[in-house]
Amino acid sequence: MKQDSLKGWFKSGAPxxxxxxxxxxxxxxxxxxxxxxxxxxxLGHFWPADLVQASYQVPGQPEQIVxxxxxxxxxxxxxxxxxxxLPVPDxxxxxxxxELLKVGNRDLNGNDFSWVIGDWLVNLQRPAELMALExxxxxxxxGYLVSVKEGDRVVAQGPAAWAxxxxxxxxxxxxxxxxxNLEKKDIGAINHGLERLRLQGRKLELEGKLDAAAQADxxxxxxxxxxxxKAIEQRLSSLHQAFARDSLVAxxxxxxxxxxxxxxxxxxxxxxxxxxxxxLSTYFAKVWEFLSxxxxxxxxxxxxxxxxFGTVMMTLIMAVIVTPFGVLAAVYLREYARxxxxxxxxxxxxxxxxxxxxIVYGVFGLGFFVYVLGGSIDRLFFPESLxxxxxxxxxxxxxxxxxxxxxxxxxxxxxxxxxxxxPRTVREGSLALGATKAETLWKIVIPMASPAMxxxxxxxxxxxxxxxAPLMLVGVVKLAPSLPLDGNYPYLHLDQKIMHLGFHxxxxxxxxxxxxxxxxxxxxxxxxxxxxxxxxNLSAVWIRNHLREKYKALDS
Numbered sequence: 001m002k003q004d005s006l007k008g009w010f011k012s013g014a015p016x017x018x019x020x021x022x023x024x025x026x027x028x029x030x031x032x033x034x035x036x037x038x039x040x041x042x043l044g045h046f047w048p049a050d051l052v053q054a055s056y057q058v059p060g061q062p063e064q065i066v067x068x069x070x071x072x073x074x075x076x077x078x079x080x081x082x083x084x085x086l087p088v089p090d091x092x093x094x095x096x097x098x099e100l101l102k103v104g105n106r107d108l109n110g111n112d113f114s115w116v117i118g119d120w121l122v123n124l125q126r127p128a129e130l131m132a133l134e135x136x137x138x139x140x141x142x143g144y145l146v147s148v149k150e151g152d153r154v155v156a157q158g159p160a161a162w163a164x165x166x167x168x169x170x171x172x173x174x175x176x177x178x179x180x181n182l183e184k185k186d187i188g189a190i191n192h193g194l195e196r197l198r199l200q201g202r203k204l205e206l207e208g209k210l211d212a213a214a215q216a217d218x219x220x221x222x223x224x225x226x227x228x229x230k231a232i233e234q235r236l237s238s239l240h241q242a243f244a245r246d247s248l249v250a251x252x253x254x255x256x257x258x259x260x261x262x263x264x265x266x267x268x269x270x271x272x273x274x275x276x277x278x279x280l281s282t283y284f285a286k287v288w289e290f291l292s293x294x295x296x297x298x299x300x301x302x303x304x305x306x307x308x309f310g311t312v313m314m315t316l317i318m319a320v321i322v323t324p325f326g327v328l329a330a331v332y333l334r335e336y337a338r339x340x341x342x343x344x345x346x347x348x349x350x351x352x353x354x355x356x357x358x359i360v361y362g363v364f365g366l367g368f369f370v371y372v373l374g375g376s377i378d379r380l381f382f383p384e385s386l387x388x389x390x391x392x393x394x395x396x397x398x399x400x401x402x403x404x405x406x407x408x409x410x411x412x413x414x415x416x417x418x419x420x421x422x423p424r425t426v427r428e429g430s431l432a433l434g435a436t437k438a439e440t441l442w443k444i445v446i447p448m449a450s451p452a453m454x455x456x457x458x459x460x461x462x463x464x465x466x467x468x469a470p471l472m473l474v475g476v477v478k479l480a481p482s483l484p485l486d487g488n489y490p491y492l493h494l495d496q497k498i499m500h501l502g503f504h505x506x507x508x509x510x511x512x513x514x515x516x517x518x519x520x521x522x523x524x525x526x527x528x529x530x531x532x533x534x535x536x537n538l539s540a541v542w543i544r545n546h547l548r549e550k551y552k553a554l555d556s
Contacts, residue, residue, distance in 0.1 A: 042523030326411025362470025418452020
């Protein structure tokens with residue numbers, strides 16, 4: 001009886017349902033777990049961790065004072081430490097604690113991370129006056145504030161120095177923002193104008209139209225730009241002098257003093273004396289800085305806004321390019337092409353293109369788009385710029401086109417499936433009412449198939465936004481702080497190289513000279529890339545659901 005019921009249970013298909021449900025549950029749990037690990041390790045980097053100070057007593061060596069953040073702690077066999085050349089006694093427990101400290105002070109110590117033996121750390125303290133300086137160069141500095149100086153004059157020292165330092169840091173931050181605005185916008189606009197004048201003169205020279213009157217006009221425009229530059233240069237000079245006026249004197253744990261100009265300092269905090277609310281405010285400020293600032297220190301410090309902007313801009317341009325090509329190709333194959341061996345062969349080729357490795361598209365994009373197409377455009381439309389290339393070099397346009405080529409098979413397949421789901425009776429009814437085939441297609445069939453087209457777009461965006469290999473060949477670089485969209489004509493610079501979140505992860509994770517400093521940024525950038533792709537996909541899903549509800553009545 002039990003055997004019959006077991007057979008009936010298997011025949012009912014319930015085991016398959018349970019197996020499928022279990023597999024989906026495991027996949028969801030693994031995905032959530034992976035995202036949780038990335039989020040904890042990435043977002044935890046911005047929390048202002050407490051600083052510890054301890055005496056490090058290595059047997060047989062002079063005692064040293066170490067200050068830093070505890071980054072990692074692990075248990076290591078005593079024999080392994082002894083084999084590494086450390087003066088570990090033969091007697092003692094089998095395992096010893098090893099801790100990774102972010103000790104900063106790279107200009108004094110040579111590196112800002114150090115492994116220490118936890119059992120040799122004695123007199124562990126967390127003094128409230130310990131200071132952490134985030135610098136524009138040489139990483140963080142950990143130590144004590146001695147005094148604040150204005151030029152060669154000491155303006156504050158002792159307990160009053162901290163408040164004076166914060167006030168002067170705010171002043172330095174405002175000056176730095178004004179400097180950045182002048183250098184990026186005003187001077188950038190002048191340089192852009194001078195380059196346009198140079199190219200205009202070269203073009204007139206090639207066409208034989210560079211007469212005295214034209215040259216005089218060019219010289220007048222150039223003189224005006226040079227005069228504007230001189231005025232800005234004087235303002236920059238005064239700002240640099242004011243920016244470099246203040247400095248601080250700090251002391252590390254071993255008594256070494258160093259003078260640091262406030263123009264090199266981004267933030268100064270005393271994390272051991274901060275309340276939870278203050279730490280929370282600092283945390284969100286650092287997260288915003290990560291999202292909105294330019295990178296520093298070989299991309300291991302600062303923010304990643306250029307990479308965010310480049311990723312979103314390239315993906316949007318790719319979507320604008322791939323949609324009409326993919327939809328038109330699918331409409332032709334489904335509605336107009338004669339169904340036969342040739343059409344089936346084309347569909348097989350499209351399906352096979354979806355499985356081609358991405359790097360192959362990158363090589364094709366470099367060879368055809370950049371060298372052949374871009375070089376030809378330069379010779380035809382930008383001869384005045386040669387031999388310097390305009391579009392005959394990797395850039396935003398070619399990166400977007402390469403991604404569009406990579407994603408177009410997905411859009412074609414999804415659109416064809418959507419068109420195939422439209423009942424034939426809908427087409428016949430429209431034709432019977434006097435509509436032409438084109439009117440039926442563009443006013444009835446394609447709107448009803450638009451949710452499937454959006455599904456193809458979602459898949460295309462999800463694949464294209466995360467690709468890295470082809471982009472390394474056709475326009476993505478390690479550092480490009482200048483955005484391709486600005487106030488200079490033609491406003492959107494398709495020839496400009498860009499940064500990308502995926503390539504940023506590769507660069508920071510595998511090419512960084514400071515591995516320990518780069519590791520948390522890899523997690524933070526990976527989480528951000530997932531969020532950017534999810535945001536783009538959710539936007540497309542919302543549009544798809546809106547279209548599905550709009551045409552549900554026609555579909556039924």
